[in-house]
Amino acid sequence: MSQPKPTESELEILNILWERGACTVREIHEVLEKTKEAGYTTTLKLMQIMNEKNLVNRDASSKTHIYQANISQEDTQGQMVKKMIDTVFNGSAMDLVMQALGNHKASKDELELIKQYLEQAEKKKK
Amino acid sequence: MSQPKPTESELEILNILWERGACTVREIHEVLEKTKEAGYTTTLKLMQIMNEKNLVNRDASSKTHIYQANISQEDTQGQMVKKMIDTVFNGSAMDLVMQALGNHKASKDELELIKQYLEQAEKKKK
DNA sequence: GTTTGTTTACGAAATGATTCGTAGATGGAT
DNA sequence: ATCCATCTACGAATCATTTCGTAAACAAAC
Missing domain, CATH: 4.10.340 (Interleukin-10; domain 2)
Structure with a gap:
């Protein structure tokens, strides 16, 4: 049941989702833009992939889909700390x-x- | 002056170098083999790349080259902890x-x- | 209904990391 | 000198991640 570990870019998005709760792609994108260069469709694609990996949930009932983190910040932090302890x-x-x-x-x-x-x-x- | 951050595989090799000091490719490879599947030339290639990146030094005076870590374990740990604190x-x-x-x-x-x-x-x- | 702007979907290019096959160099043993 | 084992060099295949162009769906405004 454990989800695959998020990549760097995925983590950036998860951080935003953890902080702000449910978000549209555009909201995420606008936050990301402040700190990095990225096209809108790049962000979209990432979130679609994250959805396939079950890192996020997607509410597709309206045209503009709404995403939510599907793994908890605490669990993710724990996993990553554990790995760092082991490997570093x-x-x-x-x-x-x-x-x-x-x-x-x-x-x-x-x-x-x-x-x-x-x-x-x-x-x-x- | 700061070196590029090592990848996962590079870190495995660095850990061995930190523990055992200067090593040949074969020594490294034999340690790696105990825990993972990998061909000899794969290890060799990695260490050549690490040499290009200046993550290691190479003594090529004899036929069998001898490698040494060129970044300290403490600095690397510090860098990685800092990054984890920031991003996670x-x-x-x-x-x-x-x-x-x-x-x-x-x-x-x-x-x-x-x-x-x-x-x-x-x-x-x- | 046509235009306009925003959205999702899809696929492919670009990049980076990992893997390994093959060839050539080297040194020791015969 | 020849053979054999081991080493390095090089380039390519594979795989994952990141990026984005293009097209189609949709809704609101006209």
């Missing part, structure tokens, strides 16, 4: 966390949040 | 960290390590 960090989630924290300079509040999360996680282990 | 986690390093911790069930020791790391990081902020 030799299976060590720790190493990835360190990279993410080190590079990106999380804010003090963020660090506090993570610490709380960790303390909770530790309690559960006991 | 809407710029939030936190969200990625949570996913990594949540899914992968870091061990108690690992959690402790992260906590220590965080405490140090907090001190520096003060």
